[in-house]
Amino acid sequence: MNPTAGDVELNTRIPKRIGRLDELAYNLWWSWHNQARQLFRSLDFRLWRVTGHNPVKLLREVSPDVLRAAAGDPDFLALYDSVMAAFDDDMTTSATWLGSTNPGLVKDVMAYFSMEFAIHSSLPMYAGGLGVLAGDICKEAGELGLPMVAVGFMYPQGYFQQRVAPDGWQNEIYRQLNFSEAPISRVLSAKGDVAIAKVEVGDVTLEIGVWLVRVGRTKLYLLDTNLDENPVPYRQLSARLYVADRELRIQQEVVLGIGGVRALRALGINPALWHANEGHTAFMMLERIREELVKGLSFSDAVEKVRAATIFTTHTPVLAGHDMFPVSSVKRYLNTCCQALGISWKEFFELGQDNPGSDVLNMTALAMKLSGQRCAVSKLHGKVTQRMWHTLWPDLPEEKVPIGSVTNGIHVPTWISPEMYRLYARYLGADWIKKHDDPKLWERVMDIPDEELWRYRRQLDRKLAGTLREHVRKRWVQEGMSPKQMLVGGMFLDPDVLTIAFARRFSEYKRATLIFTDTERLKRIITNRERPVQFIFAGKSHPADFPSKILLQRVYNLAQDDGFQGRIAFVEDYDMHMARDLIAGVDVWLNAPRRLQEASGTSGMKACLNGALHMSVLDGWWYEGYNGKNGWAIGSEQVPSDSQEEDRADAETLYRLLEDEVVPLYYTRDRNGIPRGWIAMVKESIRTAAPRFSARRMLKEYATKCIAPEPARWQTRS
Numbered sequence: 001m002n003p004t005a006g007d008v009e010l011n012t013r014i015p016k017r018i019g020r021l022d023e024l025a026y027n028l029w030w031s032w033h034n035q036a037r038q039l040f041r042s043l044d045f046r047l048w049r050v051t052g053h054n055p056v057k058l059l060r061e062v063s064p065d066v067l068r069a070a071a072g073d074p075d076f077l078a079l080y081d082s083v084m085a086a087f088d089d090d091m092t093t094s095a096t097w098l099g100s101t102n103p104g105l106v107k108d109v110m111a112y113f114s115m116e117f118a119i120h121s122s123l124p125m126y127a128g129g130l131g132v133l134a135g136d137i138c139k140e141a142g143e144l145g146l147p148m149v150a151v152g153f154m155y156p157q158g159y160f161q162q163r164v165a166p167d168g169w170q171n172e173i174y175r176q177l178n179f180s181e182a183p184i185s186r187v188l189s190a191k192g193d194v195a196i197a198k199v200e201v202g203d204v205t206l207e208i209g210v211w212l213v214r215v216g217r218t219k220l221y222l223l224d225t226n227l228d229e230n231p232v233p234y235r236q237l238s239a240r241l242y243v244a245d246r247e248l249r250i251q252q253e254v255v256l257g258i259g260g261v262r263a264l265r266a267l268g269i270n271p272a273l274w275h276a277n278e279g280h281t282a283f284m285m286l287e288r289i290r291e292e293l294v295k296g297l298s299f300s301d302a303v304e305k306v307r308a309a310t311i312f313t314t315h316t317p318v319l320a321g322h323d324m325f326p327v328s329s330v331k332r333y334l335n336t337c338c339q340a341l342g343i344s345w346k347e348f349f350e351l352g353q354d355n356p357g358s359d360v361l362n363m364t365a366l367a368m369k370l371s372g373q374r375c376a377v378s379k380l381h382g383k384v385t386q387r388m389w390h391t392l393w394p395d396l397p398e399e400k401v402p403i404g405s406v407t408n409g410i411h412v413p414t415w416i417s418p419e420m421y422r423l424y425a426r427y428l429g430a431d432w433i434k435k436h437d438d439p440k441l442w443e444r445v446m447d448i449p450d451e452e453l454w455r456y457r458r459q460l461d462r463k464l465a466g467t468l469r470e471h472v473r474k475r476w477v478q479e480g481m482s483p484k485q486m487l488v489g490g491m492f493l494d495p496d497v498l499t500i501a502f503a504r505r506f507s508e509y510k511r512a513t514l515i516f517t518d519t520e521r522l523k524r525i526i527t528n529r530e531r532p533v534q535f536i537f538a539g540k541s542h543p544a545d546f547p548s549k550i551l552l553q554r555v556y557n558l559a560q561d562d563g564f565q566g567r568i569a570f571v572e573d574y575d576m577h578m579a580r581d582l583i584a585g586v587d588v589w590l591n592a593p594r595r596l597q598e599a600s601g602t603s604g605m606k607a608c609l610n611g612a613l614h615m616s617v618l619d620g621w622w623y624e625g626y627n628g629k630n631g632w633a634i635g636s637e638q639v640p641s642d643s644q645e646e647d648r649a650d651a652e653t654l655y656r657l658l659e660d661e662v663v664p665l666y667y668t669r670d671r672n673g674i675p676r677g678w679i680a681m682v683k684e685s686i687r688t689a690a691p692r693f694s695a696r697r698m699l700k701e702y703a704t705k706c707i708a709p710e711p712a713r714w715q716t717r718s
């Protein structure tokens with residue numbers, strides 16, 4: 001590997017004794033280690049909050065006096081030494097899971113390509129679940145010893161910040177990321193150049209720069225076209241995530257797919273395995289075929305070789321989630337690629353054809369055809385995906401369509417709240433986090449005294465109410481807000497009231513407004529004098545998704561209805577930071593997708609890990625996660641033939657569940673005020689969901705099902 005790659009520019013203001021703080025700030029490892037967070041927090045708590053928990057910025061702005069004092073403070077030094085020792089151990093140990101189960105694989109680098117990565121809120125380069133999953137995979141891969149490099153896009157403006165106008169309309173604010181305050185560093189070529197690789201996008205050849213994000217042991221390389229060498233319009237190519245403009249989108253995907261492979265080669269990285277996260281990244285397979293042709297392989301042998309070293313994961317059954325490009329733009333931007341492959345346009349389009357006769361290039365079809373392993377993200381989604389792509393294997397019966405599944409999981413150290421971490425440390429063992437995917441460990445949740453679990457849950461409720469008020473206060477100070485907006489922001493939320501959250505990307509199939517089907521009945525539930533209920537909504541609409549913006553507006557306007565007495569909130573600008581508070585601080589996490597449309601969903605897993613209860617349609621992960629005692633299922637698994645009928649029936653079930661089960665269970669208390677039945681369900685939920693829906697279980701399953709068999713096959717062919 002290139003020795004100059006990404007060496008962090010050292011901050012000379014930091015005293016030598018604590019000189020590695022800078023190195024720590026540039027490795028997001030700190031973000032999922034309590035002690036490391038504590039280290040930065042204790043350096044300057046005020047600045048820690050002001051910078052939005054961004055240690056790079058903190059170290060730029062902290063006063064030299066504070067640094068000097070810290071370097072002489074025995075408590076700080078003890079913490080510093082302990083954190084750095086843990087960091088070094090994690091970064092270098094060979095005693096990893098892969099090392100002990102599959103030592104032959106520890107040197108086989110695996111490349112992971114994704115359009116978005118959610119690592120930490122200081123890098124706002126994600127839209128939602130797909131990015132969070134990619135980020136969680138980067139974090140967990142390093143911990144398991146999977147030698148992974150990840151490739152994505154550097155978006156200086158990232159995804160937007162959400163502002164909701166008083167009339168409920170979502171406005172988007174794009175802020176320019178200040179690179180010097182972000183945990184990224186420039187990667188230079190061996191000659192010291194910023195431009196690392198070239199890629200042809202139509203008739204222009206673009207230079208690509210690369211930024212490095214260190215995520216524990218995983219290196220995440222972000223491609224950047226904003227270089228002086230490039231023509232002005234193309235410098236903006238990488239500005240934003242998920243542009244609606246199809247022309248821009250295909251250009252971005254050419255840069256990510258083809259440019260990404262070339263950038264890795266330029267850095268001397270030659271992966272044995274390539275993982276494509278969603279169809280956006282599929283052009284990387286074409287570039288690798290081209291490389292094999294250059295080495296002298298025939299086209300069909302090159303395809304076979306690439307396939308044998310490629311895993312593809314598809315993430316959505318919703319048609320709009322699959323990129324399709326018209327013939328004209330494909331011909332415009334991939335002419336060089338097609339020529340280099342030595343095939344006709346007809347053959348080229350056949351590679352990405354979803355149906356016979358279809359005249360678009362479907363990125364998912366392309367990825368399906370060029371990968372040897374294809375995965376869906378939950379068991380049910382696996383079946384749906386087999387049906388959806390049956391046309392690619394028309395001769396096979398549907399259940400034989402070669403698409404498997406690995407159910408998603410969450411990175412537990414990232415999504416556990418510090419409070420619940422401490423509680424588990426007491427009852428599961430101080431080193432519980434190291435064994436968190438072991439179901440036996442979680443049996444001990446049953447040993448936690450009800451009183452204590454309840455006390456921790458109450459603490460989290462209070463913390464959330466405080467956080468939301470502070471969120472509103474800041475907005476009011478900085479930008480002004482009407483009293484109604486402040487009310488909707490959650491000023492009147494009461495931590496003693498049963499709280500239900502609906503927080504996810506606004507998208508029609510997720511049915512954010514299902515709960516409002518009968519507003520009078522909902523009012524009776526919410527405003528019950530003895531047993532009130534409150535709702536918190538959060539989530540962004542894609543800027544170009546008009547129907548979903550109208551849904552969001554409807555929720556926002558309903559929340560202002562006096563009849564709900566201030567018990568419905570809409571929290572602006574849902575991001576990882578807000579998600580961490582919400583998943584831990586609410587009592588029920590509600591998910592209401594139309595059946596078969598939620599591939600997995602992961603936020604409910606985060607809620608369960610922290611002791612909230614999940615209530616969902618039996619779709620995505622909940623189809624396999626629900627056991628009858630660990631939360632609630634809205635309706636049955638039967639898929640109604642008509643979506644209006646589905647909405648009507650599910651709304652009825654939802655109200656009935658709230659009235660007859662959820663509310664009574666929450667408010668039925670013993671003489672000490674403890675809801676015994678509720679706590680029993682919480683324990684069952686934690687016990688069953690925490691180990692199984694972890695990223696650790698997911699990656700071990702990937703490694704066992706997909707990765708371990710692959711290099712062997714690859715070697716027999718090469």
Ligand SMILES: *Cc1c(COP(=O)(O)O)cnc(C)c1O
Nearest residue numbers: 128129504575576579601602603
């Ligand atoms: C976890 C997470 C998601 C994914 O949520 P779903 O359950 O898949 O809807 C989206 N956005 C953020 C900020 C998250 O943390």
